Amino acid sequence: MSRNVVFAVAQMGPVHLADTRAQTVARLIEMLREAHGRGARWVTFPELALTTFFPRYIYDTPEEYDAFFEEGLPSPAMVPLFDEARKLGVGFYLGYAEKITEDGQVRRFNTSVLVAPDGTILGKYRKIHLPGTKDPIGDIEFEHLEKRYFEVGDLGFPTYGTDDGRFGMCICNDRRWPETFRVMALRGAEVFMLGYNTPTRNIHYPEPAHLREYHHRLSLESAAYQNAAWVMAAAKCGSEDGFAMIGGSAIVSPTGEVVARAASEDDEVITFSCDLDLGAYIRRSVFDFARHRRIEHYGPITSQTAIEVTE
């Protein structure tokens, strides 16, 4: 038996500092329509999809950086996208910079939201593995200041039941950490959705540019296979005001194989009819968690962060 659902990944080309939210949301809506035209029920959009990847820049005050954040869900800028998606009956994942006020405290997160085809907001995920630094490195082509602008996510890795299976969300750097996907898999996720902005150059240590795409793909493929789940990965890519980011948006099957891949570094929709039961045989055999996991030996995973050698 198969349970086929068409999923789309909507890769974005660059969003420049001068681009308005209205222009950017219009691009998302165009891709949403294209995905719908190809029969998609769900679309995955990138991380921080509504603006340029602003953590590359140094800002000192909220007055400077709050322009990149959204308040309310949907925020005023998101409303046209939410309306069109509900009209078309397409669900989606959208990454955005979230600003909330809680008990009089302003908080900011790198967030994604999952919205059902009928427009119901199923839930949010707030990025946990924030890369980069809080303080500028200085004397460098660009910064990566996510730790400056965002708090570490406080929602864990929730999963959400939908009419088309159970989905989990993560964001960009989270995909490099196997714990991310295993926690979601243990909570029943059959589909992992993620958006990313990955600079082509690694500012933290020199490495060949081709490794940026290779490690991205390696992370997706292993996550899919080791958890018998589908992966939907959407890039924001190309040259944003001269700062290059990798493309390589992909749909990966539970066998660990890339079944659809973006060819450009521009706005591009990829789709695939995904059999949500494909992972079942893997979950019954090599990755039957209930029979084979040995949690009595996994203690350091949750009790240690750094390496500790005791013997």
Ligand code: CDT
């Ligand atoms: N956006 C994001 O998380 N990017 C990181 C860059 C890591 S290098 C500082 C990534 O893992 O792709």
